[in-house]
Amino acid sequence: MDVDTLLAQTAPDIVGALVGAPAKAVTEVPIYEPKNEKALVAMSGLQGDLNGVLSVRCSHETAEKLFDHVVQGNAAKTEDAIRDLVAEVLNLLVGQLKANLAYQGKSVQHSLPSVFSEDEEGGTIEVLGGSSPIILETEVGPLEIQFTPIEESF
Amino acid sequence: MALKVLVADDSDVMRKIILRNLRMAGVDVEKCYEARHGFEALYHLSKDDVDLILSDINMPEMDGLEFIRKVREMDLSKRVPIVVISSEGSEHMMREAVKAGADEFISKPFTPEKLRERLARFIEA
Numbered sequence: 714m715d716v717d718t719l720l721a722q723t724a725p726d727i728v729g730a731l732v733g734a735p736a737k738a739v740t741e742v743p744i745y746e747p748k749n750e751k752a753l754v755a756m757s758g759l760q761g762d763l764n765g766v767l768s769v770r771c772s773h774e775t776a777e778k779l780f781d782h783v784v785q786g787n788a789a790k791t792e793d794a795i796r797d798l799v800a801e802v803l804n805l806l807v808g809q810l811k812a813n814l815a816y817q818g819k820s821v822q823h824s825l826p827s828v829f830s831e832d833e834e835g836g837t838i839e840v841l842g843g844s845s846p847i848i849l850e851t852e853v854g855p856l857e858i859q860f861t862p863i864e865e866s867f
Numbered sequence: 868m869a870l871k872v873l874v875a876d877d878s879d880v881m882r883k884i885i886l887r888n889l890r891m892a893g894v895d896v897e898k899c900y901e902a903r904h905g906f907e908a909l910y911h912l913s914k915d916d917v918d919l920i921l922s923d924i925n926m927p928e929m930d931g932l933e934f935i936r937k938v939r940e941m942d943l944s945k946r947v948p949i950v951v952i953s954s955e956g957s958e959h960m961m962r963e964a965v966k967a968g969a970d971e972f973i974s975k976p977f978t979p980e981k982l983r984e985r986l987a988r989f990i991e992a
Binding site for chain 1: 880886927955
């Protein structure tokens with residue numbers, strides 16, 4: 714089973730469990746805020762029997778709502794804390810992907826996630842290509858999940 | 868029974884979520900020590916006894932497996948239950964955690980109910 718299929722099958726459940734309400738994969742690109750609204754992107758490198766970058770992207774508003782929903786006042790809502798939570802969403806997806814790949818006899822190592830903010834002047838992080846992202850609609854807003862394969866290990 | 872708990876996870880937010888879920892699961896937490904990695908966690912253990920350790924695997928500086936091995940080598944006043952809470956739920960990782968000395972493994976994400984169920988034998992002991 715390929716990575717995109719694995720992600721499509723498992724990501725809604727993982728994100729839904731975190732949000733506490735079902736997450737649904739959708740095919741239409743969600744309406745994001747205007748381009749000058751910073752979106753957050755968390756990335757983790759994968760290396761081994763699978764090489765590439767797994768990323769999670771969401772608007773800053775969605776990240777803040779996710780934070781409110783998950784943390785419920787138990788931590789200060791700082792920019793670092795919000796990014797920390799987006800990184801944790803990625804961690805969950807990486808963990809499940811690695812477990813599923815292990816069932817296929819594949820071994821993968823991953824890097825700790827890094828979180829970036831999109832260019833304040835309206836650009837996006839034009840780093841990743843790859844297949845179309847998996848878009849999840851959730852109670853707190855849409856999240857994009859994408860795996861970008863890299864030909865050689867790094 | 869009020870417990871002293873040590874939570875080791877490099878995510879500030881996840882440590883708070885774990886603590887919140889512990890309380891929602893009905894665990895009476897008298898004191899919670901937080902650590903961002905294994906070294907910090909060992910420091911806390913050198914200063915005070917705890918009743919329960921909850922540890923992630925993937926942490927910088929010293930990861931969870933190494934931390935657990937070190938704990939089991941320490942001459943503590945009692946054998947402290949160690950529960951791994953990790954996003955890596957593969958059988959291999961569970962085996963490694965148990966081999967290192969963990970008593971239980973909980974995959975993230977988790978609910979308070981799941982936490983309660985998996986921690987019952989340690990809380991009620």
